[in-house]
Amino acid sequence: GYETLMLSLAIQLYTMPIQLYHYFTFPMLGIFLNLIVIPLLTYAAGSGLLALGIYSIAFVGGKMGGMGRGSIAGVLSAFGGAASGISEIPEIFRIAASACTGPGHYIFQLYEWLCIQVERVPFHSIVAGRPEMWKIGVFYVALGIRYVWSVGEARENLERKGIVLFPKEWNAPGKNSVFIAVAVVFLVVQPVHGFQSWFLDVGQGDGVFLRTRDEAILSDCGSSQDKKIGKNVLGPFLKSQGIRTLDWILVSHADADHTNGIEWLLKEEADIRVRNLALPAAGKGQEAYKKLETLARKRGAEVYYLHRGETVRAKSLALRCLYPEAGEKPVEERNSHSLVFDVTYGKFRMLLTGDIGVEDERKILAVEEDKKREKVTLLKAAHHGSNGSSSEEFLECFSPAFTVLSYGEGNTYGHPAPEAVERLEQTGTEIWRTADSGAVNVWTDGKRMYIKGYKKQDYGKKRDKKQIKN
Incomplete structure (x- = not known):
């Protein structure tokens, strides 16, 4: 009745912060589900308490039985043929206790069935994010x-x-x-100010999330160390940020350490809508890209194959594709046709480089060096810091103030290569490593920038660059 409804509303209201903090979603139908759950809970609890009482009597009777057959406990122990040992409970008491748990068992089975049915209802829950x-x-x-x-x-x-x-x-x-x-x-409500970038801690792989007030963009997400990175990291992270729609998913190339989290998201995560998917034009026709395209179209997303000179439609951000070249033929080595994006927000400039190598960097430089460009504020180092990337001429051209190396500790590839790290250090860039700092968070208003890591040694420690210099 009315009182049960009010009780259900009160429970939902007072448990909402705890639920959002741990699960990031709020069950819209939970209020009505409680109209069934709450009345039956009394019987489920009573069933368990009755079974516990019978077990307790049998246990005490078994213990006391050895102290004297004439006592009441001794009679209880003897009834059913119990021995006097503490651990032995008469069979008749076991049967009675099991019978008492029956109603509770079936009530909880009903709860489970109801939850499964509710999850099939569209908009059964709202992704609200983790409140502070x-x-x-x-x-x-x-x-x-x-x-x-x-x-x-x-x-x-x-x-x-x-x-x-x-x-x-x-x-x-x-x-x-x-x-x-x-x-x-x-x-x-979690208002978004400025431009935030998250370099996720995915182990050996890449995962970058970009967010402004107007858009949410995922650039790669995969791991060769955690095959369930989508379920374990990507899904919970997006929900913790209150993300219900991804405007774009950018796939630099279709290697698993960049895409297995995205595949899981497209297959399994029904709470998050995907509007657009961008793939490298040089990979069109390859089976790996066909698979991603099919998954995205099933989710109602538009699919685009991009090449140099094209831009991603966004309101607050400018995302210009620097690579691969238009008409470039697909090759078996997917790294060499990775999408490279030049991302700008005010005076802040960031390069997302996928897994390109030195030859690919030279092709980019052949175009970019002829243009007067601002220096890069932040570089996502190519190929997890491989020695075959981050050449001296590339770093000298863009001269990044900060560099993020995304890799997993103890990976079998030896990333990042000491030679690549040395080249980066020679430019004077400040290096952040996901293996050491965990997820790396960058915020900017287009003029100032803050950066911090989320592992113990870096948590809460903000590096402040007051003015972004070009």
Whole structure:
């Protein structure tokens, strides 16, 4: 009835911050599901408690039975042929206890079945992201104050002391609803300011997430060390950020350490919509790209094959494709036709380089060196810091202020190569390694930039570059 509905609403409201913090989603149908769950919970709990009581009697009877056959416990122990050992429980008590657990067992099976059915309903849950701890604290304090003020006796006691928290007219049920709605919006809304980039800790692989107020873009996500990187890292990360739609997924090339997380997302993650998928034009026709294209189209996404000179449609960001060349023929070595993007936001400039090698870098330089370009603020080093990438001439041309090396500790490829790291260090760039710092987060407003890592040694330690210099 009405009271059960109100109880369900209260449970959902007061557990919402905890649920969002750990699972990042809010079950929209949970309020109605609780109308079935809550009344049956009494019987499920009673079933378990009754079984526990019978087991306890049998256990104590077994223990006491050896102390004297004349005692009540001894009679209980003897009934059913139990021995006097502590660990032995009469068979009749086992049967009785198992019978008592039956109702609880079937009630919980019903719960499981209901949850499975609810998950099949469109929009059964909303991805709201993980609220910050200070927001959770404010939320609970606000609800606590509001509750105290709504209780007549507590309010009267406060008023006698001259403490007025809310006007009396605010105690109308409609005003309570408005207050609760404002509290929920405060908890779940996460405004985005500026441009954020996340270089995810995927082990040996790549995963970059770009976000502004207007767009959310995923550039690669895969790992050769964690085959379930989509389920273990990508899905939870996107939901923790409150991402319900990806405007673009950019695939530099179709090697598994760049795509197995994306494949999982396209196959399994129904809560996150994908609008567009970008693939390298030089790979068109290869089976690996056909597979990604098919998965994306099944999700209702548009698929584009890009080459140098084309741009990704975005509102706040400018993403210009620098590589591969138009009309370049596909080759077996996918690294050499990796998509390379020049990403700009105000004065901030970033290069996403996939797994290109030295020869590919030279082709880019042949075009870029003829143009007057700003220096790069941040470089995602090619091929996880391989010695076959990050040539001296490439680094000298772009002169990155910061460089991110994405690789897994103890990988079998020897990434990053000491020679490549030395070349980077000679440019004066500040190197951040996902193997050491975990996920690397970069924020900029187009003029200033902050960078930090999320492993213990770097968490909360922001490197501040006040002014981005060209």
